[in-house]
Amino acid sequence: MxxxxxxxxxxxxxxxxxxxxxxxxxxxxxxxxxxxxxxxxxxxxxxxxxxxxxxxxxxxxxxxxxxxxxxxxxxxxxxxxxxxxxxxxxxxxxxxxxxxxxxxxxxxxxxxxxxxxxxxxxxxxxxxxxxxxxxxxxxxxxxxxxxxxxxxxxxxxxxxxxxxxxxxxxxxxDRSPVVQRKPHETVRFVFLSRLHKKKAVAELVMAFCQSPLKNNPNVELVVAGPDEGELDRITECIRTTQTDNVVVPGAIFGDKKFGLLESSDFFVLPSHSEGFPSSVVEAMGRGCIPIISDGCNFPEAKALTISASPDIDSIKNALMTAANLKPDKVSKWSSEAADFIRANYxxxxxxxxxxxxxxxxxxxxxxxxxxxxxxxxxxx
Structure with missing residues (x-):
């Protein structure tokens, strides 16, 4: 044809x-x-x-x-x-x-x-x-x-x-599997994208390290992705604030990426600008609740997201809002996010x-x- x-x-x-x-x-x-x-x-x-x-x-x-x-x-x-x-x-x-x-x-x-x-x-x-x-x-x-x-x-x-x-x-x-999440003690936030200033990833790490979530044994932030100029700022922030619950594993692809998403509760992308972030769609399809900025250009999912502007105070407030959600609320929200993606994207x-x-x-x-x-x- x-x-x-x-x-x-x-x-x-x-x-x-x-x-x-x-x-x-x-x-x-x-x-x-x-x-x-x-x-x-x-x-x-x-x-x-x-x-x-x-x-x-x-x-x-x-x-x-x-x-x-x-x-x-x-x-x-x-x-x-x-x-x-x-x-x-x-x-x-x-x-x-x-x-x-x-x-x-x-x-x-x-x-x-x-x-x-x-x-x-x-x-x-x-x-x-x-x-x-x-x-x-x-x-x-x-x-x-x-x-x-x-x-x-x-x-x-x-x-x-x-x-x-x-x-x-x-x-x-791709149509993702329906994930039935087991209850777990650790609340996991994940960033999974390029470590570029456009993504406000350094601001995310700073916000986390300045919040009450720092060194909380029941909370973890995973910052995964190839470096494009922000890794030094991230590692310096972790070092100077003596934060032990931020993990920076580098770039993750394939089954390891999907495993990380399925074991995470919240996907964080407080970006300054995106066309349309497939990473957010992918994360929601795997059951992650999105914490995203208006710059992510996804107004259709507004009712299913926690809003965070690409600045430290806004990100910190969004992280705390997410961390304080009850487990049953997280479970319901996770299912609704995944269903929304499967129905439309x-x-x-x-x-x-x-x-x-x-x-x-x-x-x-x-x-x-x-x-x-x-x-x-x-x-x-």
Whole structure:
């Protein structure tokens, strides 16, 4: 029916949020409508290709130059399937590659993943403003559709890129198992993302270390993720405050990540800015109660979250509110959060929204509706 080429700027694990969002629905799109999905990215000799690439997509390409991109694209254009190009992120190769594809007459869906949100644009703003106005915006204006991944991002993109077709399709996750949580004595808070200043992770650790939760043997904060500049501030705070119940295990992936989420009560992400954080959706799907900021761009889940702005006092208040909840309240809230995600944000539901967009863009008929897949139950 169709070939979709997803363009990302890196295959590194630290860029997991974007490339995973790009390919998460690929198997479902293939089962729904026979759509073949590919993932293209710049060549990087210093990192291995993630194993999931072999399982999730029909093909992937390491692109070493603009010339090679044109050659590969010409091969696909002369193939047996019509091609749609989807760029993920901006400032680097994906936008330039997609703009070239558009010049060849291929449909282009531009997906910035929160990189054009006000906070993100405000970082190194002079450099970004010049490049955006002179180069990036001119290329983006040639795309067919802009995909936002949250309602707030959709509103902001309509203001920034006037008279453009901006549609909203959130990110989705695999249908997680129904977790029947056993009572446990330790209240566990978990942060599971990049240790970047955008995430306000250092403020989270400072808030915890300044709160009555510090050194409480029945409370634990786990701060897991690859470092992007904040690890020194975190470890210094833990050292100087002599806090013994903050754990910093580094990056955690796969089954270890899911095990950590399923053994945690609260997922904390007091971020300054996000497109739409798949990590929050994933954590809620595993039964974690989210403590998140407005910058996480998830107003649909407002009734199921504890609000925390990205500052120490607000985070501290949110942590204490969570820690003082009764166990039966935590259990009920956890189940409601997981049910909400399974009802609205699984890959089968998101894939069908993507399929509708692809069909509108290519004037193709819709395929069958996605079927609901029951998940198995297990106890943690």
């Amino acid at each position: 169709l070939r979709v080429i997803n363009l990302v700027d890196s295959r590194r694990q630290i860029n997991f949020g974007i490339w995973n969002a790009a390919i998460a629905t690929a198997p479902t799109l293939k089962s729904l409508a026979g759509i073949e999905s590919e993932l293209w990215f710049p060549r990087d000799r210093n990192t291995v290709i993630p194993e999931v690439f072999h399982d999730q997509v029909d093909a992937f390409e390491e692109v070493s130059s603009a010339g090679q991109f044109r050659k590969l694209l010409n091969q696909r254009v002369t193939g047996d399937l019509p091609v749609v190009v989807i760029s993920h992120g901006l400032w680097r190769e994906p936008t330039r590659w997609a703009a070239h594809a558009k010049q060849l007459g291929l449909p282009w869906i531009f997906t910035p993943h929160g990189m054009l949100e006000p906070w993100s644009l405000g970082q190194k703003w002079i450099r970004k403003a010049i490049y955006f106005r002179c180069f990036e915006k001119r290329m983006i204006e040639t795309c067919d559709v802009i995909r936002a991944v949250s309602r707030p991002e959709q509103r902001n993109l309509k203001i920034l890129l006037k008279q453009k077709n901006v549609t909203m399709i959130p990110n989705g996750i 699984t890959v089968d539901k998101i894939a069908y929204q993507q399929l509708e967009l692809l069909c509108r863009l290519t004037n193709s008929p819709l395929a069958k509706q996605p079927c609901n897949v029951e998940s198995q139950t297990h106890v943690v």
